[in-house]
Amino acid sequence: MCHARCGLNCIVPPHLLRKLLESRERDVRESAMNTLLATTQLRGERFVRSFAGFLATPASGRRTMHDCQHSTYLPFAVVARTEDGAESDDHAVNRAFDGLGHTRRFYQEVLNRNSIDGRGMRLDAYVHYGVRFTNAFWNGEEMIFGDGDDIIFTDFTKSLDVIAHELAHGVTQHTANLEYHNQPGALNESISDVFGSLVKQWMLEQTVEEADWLIGSDIFTPGIEADAIRSLKAPGKAYDNEMFGRDPQPDHMSRYVVLPDTDEGDHGGVHINSGIPNRAFYLFAAAMGGCAWEAPGRIWYNALLASNPSTQFQEFADTTHMLAGQMYSAEEQQAVAEAWREVGITVSGIAAVSRRVAMGKGRMAAASRVAEIARNGGNVSVLSKQYDALAARVRALESGLTPVKQKV
């Protein structure tokens, strides 16, 4: 069971948040709102979920599973299970269905995100793709799973972290949209590994110490000498066998692998150099203890929201460092800096990040939402009402009462 530091060790008192929400300074209000959202999630309060639900579309990530019947032509696939339909006789269909459901629930309950796009995007998945197909991938709209060749790989739906990895590619596409080559591509892959692992840990209620930190531990056939395809805890040590050699992932910038930005070069090693940010996340989570999806997961998620298509490792590290200070405390911030330092990246500090933001190279999570509304000439009164609603909720928290209904 998850325990230890799952508690509320870093929450800004509600009375202080209320004052900050009423500040005349927009930056202060935005920061307070960001903190309020994060700390409210930590409290496990239900109102933020209700608040998000109010804004969500009715679709809310409805699932549809398709059976490719071993074709690679998706229009030939037949519907095998729908959100409200009966369970299938096909285990692969049900595993994919359940895996997507768990992942959808993780994003909703832990990160307050409504499906892939944050707006209830449908979750469409295809199983039994091709013949002896040894892969799973996100095609930009849907998730596709092969049965494996039964020589090296077995059915890819057997691994929840693989399902969550693919869905995370969709989340990244709809947020930072990190380019799929070199360092931004490796960050893209790392984000999918991090949240793939976190979904599994969350489902199993595992602490940092209890988790295996592996991706794809269930998809190798029993005859293959490999723990998994990747390890966040120990990049470079997931496998070492005669059939496909040794895990090439580095765990430090000094071992960064320079590869050509081609298909054959894995687009500059996106699945290889992801070992570096993967390891940084693990180290931070290990330093914090408890449940990795809490402070570490939320900081990384907000850093993703604050990133852009060309974000490099250094910029991402700086952003996580800044967010750790904004969302939590100096303790978390110090642990983030130490984690990145151990993989060879020295955080530049808040001043550097702020400069980049000012230059338009970064997008801070809560600030960007506010700024976007302003840029689009959007409805500022809506935002104002959201502030009012949140302020009311904070007042209710102070008094120990939660309003039954709040119009926004």
Add this chain to the structure above:
Amino acid sequence: MKVTLTRYGGLAGGISWPARSVKSDALPGPAAAELEHLVAAIRSEAPLEAKREDRARDSMGYTVTIEEDGGRTTVVKRSDATMSQKFASLIQWLDGASKGSP
């Protein structure tokens, strides 16, 4: 004719997949004819646009190299995101051939 399949990338992008080669003159007549037919099918396909499907992630890449007895070499590339039925059929056949059961 020698046909070689190499694959790379995919979810397990760090793994090096061994290349698979088949020589038509080493095959029984019917199998050799089937390989010729599958190769001719992918040659008849329209060339793929140079730009890869931008939004696909973890898709595996495939290169089929066809070496004619006369020295002519043709290279055809596809990925999971740009796969055609004809190309998939050839890959499936080559995978089967390498296991002795095309």
